[in-house]
Amino acid sequence: MEHISARDRRVDDVEVRQMRYFIAVAEEKHFGRAAQRLHMAQPPLSQQIKALEEQLGTQLLVRTTRKVDLTAAGELLLARARLLLAEIEKLEQDVKLVGQGASGVLRVGVSGTATYRLMPIIVQAARKHMPGLRLSVQGEMLTPEMEIALEEQRVDVAVLRPPIRSNQLSLKFLEKDELVVALPEDHELASRGLLELADLADEPFIAYPLSSAVNAISTEACRQAGFSPRIVQETQETSTLLSFVAAGMGVALVPTARRMFALQGIVFRQLRNAPAVDLAVAWKTDNETALLKKFLDLFETPATTEGNQA
Amino acid sequence: MEHISARDRRVDDVEVRQMRYFIAVAEEKHFGRAAQRLHMAQPPLSQQIKALEEQLGTQLLVRTTRKVDLTAAGELLLARARLLLAEIEKLEQDVKLVGQGASGVLRVGVSGTATYRLMPIIVQAARKHMPGLRLSVQGEMLTPEMEIALEEQRVDVAVLRPPIRSNQLSLKFLEKDELVVALPEDHELASRGLLELADLADEPFIAYPLSSAVNAISTEACRQAGFSPRIVQETQETSTLLSFVAAGMGVALVPTARRMFALQGIVFRQLRNAPAVDLAVAWKTDNETALLKKFLDLFETPATTEGNQA
DNA sequence: GACGACTGATACTTTTTGGCTCTGAATCGA
DNA sequence: TCGATTCAGAGCCAAAAAGTATCAGTCGTC
DSSP states (O other): OOOOGGGGGTTOOOOHHHHHHHOOOHHTTOHHHHHHHSSOOHHHHHHHHHHHHHHTOOOOOOEOOOOOEEOHHHHHHHHHHHHHHHHHHHHHHHHHHHHHTOSSSEEEEEEETTTHHHHHHHHHHHHHTTTEEEEEEEEEEHHHHHHHHTTTTSSSSEEOOOOOOOOEEEEEEEEEEEEEEEEEETTTTGOOEOOOOOGGGSSEEEEEEETHHHHHHHHHHHTTTTOOOOOEESOHHHHHHHHHHTTOOBBBBGGGGGGGGTTEEEEEETTTTTTTTEEEEEEEEEEHHHHHHHHHHHHTSOSOOOOOOO | OOOOGHHHHOOTOOOOHHHHHHHHHHHHHHHHHHHHHHHSOOOHHHHHHHHHHHHHHHHHHHHOOOOOOEEEHHHHHHHHHHHHHHHHHHHHHHHHHHTTTTTTEEEEEEEEETTTTTHHHHHHHHHHTTTEEEEEEEEEEOOHHHHHHHTTTTEEEEEEEEEOOOOEEEEEEEEEEEEEEEEEEGGGGGGGGEOOGGTTTEEEEEEETTTSSHHHHHHHHHHHHTOEEEEEEOOOHHHHHHHHHHHTTTTTEGGGGGGGOOTTTTEEEEEOOEEEEEEEEEEEEEOOHHHHHHHHHHTTTEEESSOOOO
């Protein structure tokens, strides 16, 4: 009957409080200031940090009476503890939400490319068919980030651009978006109707990050058109990207859906034989919660259809 | 000066201990059994769970005196708290590993004389005892180069030929290699067994660079034997040096260890009263990272001895 | 329908731990 | 060398956690 498990040990447990203390000291690089910031005296702070080091069997800080520095182990702890505390806070919020009567919380990661167009539709559909569901949406993410977040269960479902590498994930195809050219409105090509990719060979490009699916497909398409795009600026957020275009810094290839972003000073032009990028919804295959199943059903009747958008 | 931040609050902090307790109760669905499993009495467990519920402002468990059930919020907390605890445990492990120096990057400079013989043994030992360590090896370096590189912290540790000039460095002796004569196989001295250094007085020499330790010791030994070697070719890499010998351009003095370089057309002959060169490992004295310490420990059981390689 | 067994909560005590003040030791700058 | 600064240690107290004893429901059983 004895379920002795590593999870049940209680001695030498690193506590949340200690992580908070450590972060304060590591950020301030000063016990006194950290203590002040934590609204406590300096000696107990020193003691807690010392205890933490003993529990981990590892020196985290190098103290000279003059200054405090981080060891390599300390650097690692600092970075990871910050993430951990953020997750704990998120968890607290989510539990409170459910406690207050929400039927559940789904954490959704959304590709930068779908954050503004598709997501509002999904949120509306969810509100209609799953009242009580709270969506915790993180937008402007890249596919590799989302894959990791799904695997580590930091998000429950993601709207992303295939392909994916992980074999722990399932995919449901949503739609195919052609790439269009975003040009400054006074650009000479803006007067033309239909462009060839090759027309852009000498243009400076504003691009999504290297790791993004749109970038990968754009670059490959350019290569096939016989040139290698000269990227003058890289940016993750589409809104930023488009404002660079509007400022005349260069041209960009963005998914069709993006055209709705009618930014002052930008025109969109279609491409002949336009390359296309898929959009899909992904989840961890072994996540079989009813909540997720029901949410995925929202995509069955394509979310883009019918009268449920404003 | 007041850095008031949400991260610094300490009241109402959900603690790791509480999550452990909750998980135990949620899994057992029974306070008594959970308390037993946690090696504690039942009342304090009830209190902690109650406190947790108050901190979250949310009911987590439905208690009938007959059984305990999870609310939706409780289910959520259970699932996510398990993940969180796993992450914390992983973090503890990783911090310990880094603290013990088991992972990280070390930049190693290696004397030309040891690049091929000693280094592979060291790399193997490191792979075995310090998994996660990445070695960035630069081979075929000379002692003065390595001294400077160590001082400027462009490398962390070096395998070199003493003596060294710098007083910022520490040394650990590794082994002593006698110098032997490398001769073209058709050389008249190749027929003799044991040579005197003086026999070489009129021979053309292929030598290591002036700044190398082997060259310094060779030249000094020749001087004591009553002649000054006539150097016809200078080269840094041993493989190149030996191929000059094979080509009949001259003779050379190389450390014993080098004989394994069985190049076609070369014979090695021992010297009476052979001069010897030391091999040592050196590091910057004030570099006290755990990573380096652990790496240096690899040399304690001399890396040249057998037994510890696969 | 009453009693006993079981289960979680409550009241109270003991133990442990975290925090505070005061002080000391080491280092840096003047 | 002296003062200022900074982190650590000692001793004390308060708060929190854990323990003991007990109570109050609920369910099953006779």
